[in-house]
Every structure is written in structure tokens, then in C-alpha cells.
Amino acid sequence: SAPYLGGGFGHFYAYAPVKIEYAVNRFTMEAKRQLDVLDQQLATRKYIACDEYTIADMAIWPWYGQLVLGRLYEAAEFLEVSSYKNVMRWAQEIDARPATKRGRMVNKFWGDDGQLGERHNRKDFEGKL
Numbered sequence: 001s002a003p004y005l006g007g008g009f010g011h012f013y014a015y016a017p018v019k020i021e022y023a024v025n026r027f028t029m030e031a032k033r034q035l036d037v038l039d040q041q042l043a044t045r046k047y048i049a050c051d052e053y054t055i056a057d058m059a060i061w062p063w064y065g066q067l068v069l070g071r072l073y074e075a076a077e078f079l080e081v082s083s084y085k086n087v088m089r090w091a092q093e094i095d096a097r098p099a100t101k102r103g104r105m106v107n108k109f110w111g112d113d114g115q116l117g118e119r120h121n122r123k124d125f126e127g128k129l
Helices: 002-015 021-042 055-068 085-095 098-107
Strands: none
Touching (some): 021 055, 085 098
């Protein structure tokens, strides 16, 4: 998913110095197709692969979870992500996990708030979450 969402859609929608309508449309439709596939998959199970949180969720959530939560490319409204109810549920559930909150904090590299500069053990998170 990353090459189409990040390298394709994200680049042409948000970063390309010249907006090329064909490229934006092409990668928009592919991102929406993948959102639809995820939504159908999540209609029958709690997480991507089964009813338990797995490495599949860990790999997909940083891209599609962040997208539907409005954290990537400022494109949630453009892509009509609220129409993918199952993806929204899945993204919100993973976002609420304590481990996800810690992971976002240590891997954050933009914005002014929430960055944890030093992390050596669990105590580094105390008072930050």
C-alpha cells in the first residue's frame, strides 16, 4: 500500500510542485480502491488478518490509519474517508492502544508537541501520555 498511498497519492496530491490532474486522479482512485478493500475485509473481522491484532495491522495502520484519522496529506475530506466505516473503527481502536500512543510519541518527527526526545526505558513516558 505504501507505494500507492505515499509515493503516488501523497506525492501528487500534497507535494508535487506541479499539480498533474491525471496523476492526482489516478492515485486517488487507487487509494480509494485500497480503502474499499480494507473496509470490506474489516467488515468480517476486528483486525486486518483476524480478530487479533497482528503484524499486518502494525504495517498498514501507519499509512491508512493515519490517513483516515486526518493525519496524512490533509486529504481525509477529499478522499471521503468517513464513508469507510470499518476502516474508521479499526483506525480509532488501534489509535487508542497505549502502545500506539507511545509509538507515535517516539517516532514523531513533525509538529511542536508530543515528541519524546529521549527514551531509554518505560519511565521516560511517565507524565507524557
